[in-house]
Amino acid sequence: MATQLKESGPLPRVAPENYLSREFARAENEHLWGKVWLIAGREEELKNVGDFLTFNVATESIVVARGKEGYVAYHNVCPHRGRRLADGCGRASQFRCKYHGWTFNLEGKNVQVQDRDDWDGALDDERLDLWPVRVDTWGGFVWINMDMEGESLAEYLEAIPEFLDPFELHEMRFRWKAELHLPVNWKVALEAFMEGYHVAATHPQLLTVAGNDYTQSFAQGKHAHFGYWKDVQPLGTSSPRLASNDQTDARAGVVEFFRQIEEDLNAIQTDRDFEAAKKIMDILPEGTDAMTAMVTAMELGREAALADGTQYPEKLTFEAMAKAGSDWHIFPNCVTLPYYDGAIWYRARPDSSDPENPDKCLFEVWSLKRYGPGKEPEVQTRVIKDPVNESLCLILDQDIANMAQVQAGMKSSKFKYARPNPVQEVELINFHRTLERYVLGQSRG
Structure with a gap:
């Protein structure tokens, strides 16, 4: 059953020892990885x-x-x-x-x-x-x-197949793969993608086309998800956080959304979706509302996939997509953001060359896409050992830039515990409660 974990009494806290302690890392190695x-x-x-x-x-x-x-x-x-x-x-x-x-x-x-x-x-x-x-x-x-x-x-x-089976992840194939060697705890890396609360500050360029970026998050047993369920505002319009909407033409806003996701992330939506979205500038009249523009762009993406020999997920209705939300944490070490035509998948784990070192991890990013028969590419993993000086893509570079600063900042004598948002960061709260039950035998609460 879904729970939001917003409750009376003390607000949720996460001990920095979960990220910084060699003893905790050693206990993870003993009680977590071999049990899940x-x-x-x-x-x-x-x-x-x-x-x-x-x-x-x-x-x-x-x-x-x-x-x-x-x-x-x-x-x-x-x-x-x-x-x-x-x-x-x-x-x-x-x-x-x-x-x-x-x-x-x-x-x-x-x-x-x-x-x-x-x-x-x-x-x-x-x-x-x-x-x-x-x-x-x-x-x-x-x-x-x-x-x-x-x-x-x-x-x-648990409930994950109920929510994610309609996306038919098994029909997708690798579009690209990256392996990053990061000087941070594996949880710091993964948690950068477990909430949408960071988008306004970390990815400000998205606010012009992301619609209402306010999220809600819910636990689903040991797993959790978040979505944009409150005051839904169409993609392609600007966030209410901005003073004004710079996109006077909703069609252009929708195209710009697909452009940013394709060129600055190269995952979730696909190159095929971006090329299809551009067509709305020709087939829809100026003045078309944002919702019509977005739905039309999505339908054009479906038609493009079918023309390419790719079957679209028949059970992935608008209702099923809304139910699933935008982002899932799959305990313990994966996060995914799925879409009709593609998905991004993250996997984090300790660096096996130094498994008790809480300041090192291996972090992988997989871009998945639906391909027509025999059209999937041969994909080699891109290995990045110096993420500070080697760019992956704009959006992920912005996320990665936070990680080392978080790992270092938590070592401050003044940082006693993390204070996750009780509405928007339930993925993180639920993660640590579940993790502590495996590692410590009980949650710190």
Whole structure:
């Protein structure tokens, strides 16, 4: 059931130790990452038998592969001396340890021990196979869980499929991928995308075309979402925060909205949507209201997708989109903003090269898009190790610019706790309450 968490009594607070403490990071590694369902990758990365990828989080490494009977996942460690078996991604018919040659098939069975007779038969009573990891799929993503007991993925996702299945995320493919190495806690990075409260100050250029940017947010079990449900004002018009609406032509405001999202973010809406939106300047008369202009632009985007051989999500009605809202936090480490034609997906986790360091993380951004059959591009991950001097795109650069300042500012002797907005930042409040139950055994409240 959705809850807004705005309640009488003390307002919600978040302890800075959740971001800054090595002890808290160590407890996350022990009590969180091995107990939850995590996205390891996309199904499109594992198309054929033998395709594999590795997923590292905290001190653990998991190898996920396409086996003969479906997806399989194992702890990425040789039971002989502990060497990791696989790195990156690729295709293999078996996993062979490069240290001493022990070999395992795609079913995780040991098929080769070099000089096995040296053990004089004692190995027959030892565990030689790879340690399995639970694996499942939803939304076109491959999920893993290192805890062999506990809730299924369907149970873990709770209400998410009810809200997000109409978007047909499984029909989307990578448009681009970026991996950023950031000098901040993984939660600081993720939380930059868990509320819309920051838009007015961080992205002021959006206010001219974002309509009413005031958000409301609600918890959905361990997950949460926000949307623009109060005093809805059409996209393409200026925010009520501005003294005046500089867009005298609603058509131009709608086109400018699509331009900013395409050129300054390159995600959620698509290049196809932007090109289609431009046509409203020709087919709609001057003086057309903003809502008509936006709905027309969206319909033109649908027509363009169909012409490109891409099916549009039939169950994604205006009502279903309004119900879903704009942004979802999927506990613990993902955030998504979906649309008809595309989506942006964020994933954060500790830097596995230094997993107890609360000042380092790996942050990934995935732009997804619907493509016609065989039209999806070959996508390589762009790795950014110096985000201060290497631009990703305007909107994300603005978000990233806040992160290091937040991480540093929380170390001030005067910063005793964060004070999240009890209406617009429920994603963040619910996140920490749930996180603390995993890590500390109970929420700090």
